[in-house]
Amino acid sequence: MGNFGIKSAEIEDVKIIEPFFVEDERGYFVKSIEKDVYKSFGLDLDIFEEFETYSKKDVIRGLHFQTKNPQTKIVRVITGSVYDVVVDLRSNSPTFGKWCGFELSDKNKNSVWIPAGFAHGFRALSDDVIMSYKCIGKYEKGYDTGIIWNDKTLNIEWGIDNPIVSEKDSKLMSFSEYKAAYCKGSCN
Numbered sequence: 001m002g003n004f005g006i007k008s009a010e011i012e013d014v015k016i017i018e019p020f021f022v023e024d025e026r027g028y029f030v031k032s033i034e035k036d037v038y039k040s041f042g043l044d045l046d047i048f049e050e051f052e053t054y055s056k057k058d059v060i061r062g063l064h065f066q067t068k069n070p071q072t073k074i075v076r077v078i079t080g081s082v083y084d085v086v087v088d089l090r091s092n093s094p095t096f097g098k099w100c101g102f103e104l105s106d107k108n109k110n111s112v113w114i115p116a117g118f119a120h121g122f123r124a125l126s127d128d129v130i131m132s133y134k135c136i137g138k139y140e141k142g143y144d145t146g147i148i149w150n151d152k153t154l155n156i157e158w159g160i161d162n163p164i165v166s167e168k169d170s171k172l173m174s175f176s177e178y179k180a181a182y183c184k185g186s187c188n
Contacts (some may be wrong), residue, residue, distance in 0.1 A: 004034065006041045006113075010100040011088050015043065015113035017074070032076055032111050033134070043113060049135045052078065055124040060163040062121020063087055063172070064146040067182060070116035071137035080126035081105035085156055087147065089178070090117040091187040097175065099156055104131075119147055123158050146172040 005018035019032040035045050048071075055061065063085065075084060087099040103125070104110055114120050116137065149158065149165060153175040179187050 004037045006037075006043070009086075009102070009112075011086065011095045011098060012093070013115045014086055014100065014118070015041070016102065017111040017113060019109050019111065021109055030109050032109070033074070044136070046136050047134050048138050050133065051135075052130055052132045055082075055122075055129045055131070056164065057124050057127045057129075058160055058163050059124045059129075060121060060149045060158060060160075060165050061169065062146060063119035063149060063151075064121065064144065065089060065117075065119040066137075066140050066143045067145060068140055068143040069137055070118075071135045071139070072116045073114040073120060073136075074111050074134040075104070075114065075120070075122075076109070076111040076132045077104040077106055078130040078132055079106050080124065080129035081107070082122040082124055082126075082129055082131065083159065084112055084122045085120070085158075086112065086114050087119040087154060087156075088117070089119055089182075091183050093117075096187055097154070099154055101156070121146075121149060123160060123163060147175050147178055148172040151175045 004020050007016050009016055019030050021030045038045050082104050083101055084104045085099055085101045088095045102112055151174050
């Protein structure tokens with residue numbers, strides 16, 4: 001409770017954001033973004049778009065990213081809980097191809113700062129999930145793509161064998177296909 005907390009995740013530049021939060025007999029107040037606080041941690045806020053998604057239990061969305069002008073995303077669960085996953089696609093990074101996951105929920109109220117150059121996805125853990133996305137950078141429809149959720153190389157531990165996945169997401173490329181198409185020999 002109280003002040004913001006921003007801490008580093010397992011992968012450099014990914015941040016877990018603990019919001020300003022107070023609660024009393026009336027309910028609660030949560031502030032998940034304050035420009036000066038983010039700036040003090042070296043995080044530049046120039047939000048271009050905001051949207052939310054609704055998902056049912058055992059839906060997996062992702063792993064999404066843009067190949068041109070990648071967006072930085074700040075994601076937070078408003079209702080329910082998810083297992084949120086990020087994959088480092090920065091070819092010059094020592095953690096290229098590594099992933100890490102977090103539980104985000106309406107209970108912990110945390111957000112994740114996902115820098116440009118990462119793929120993002122999540123699994124809905126509760127019956128009903130509403131997630132908020134704030135994106136830094138313009139959405140470029142023609143460059144919106146992803147890596148398939150069950151890629152064998154990444155071997156993400158989703159905790160489910162037969163999730164609900166959109167037709168689009170079920171046809172996403174493998175991590176090997178991504179490297180062949182976008183790394184051009186420059187990946188670690």
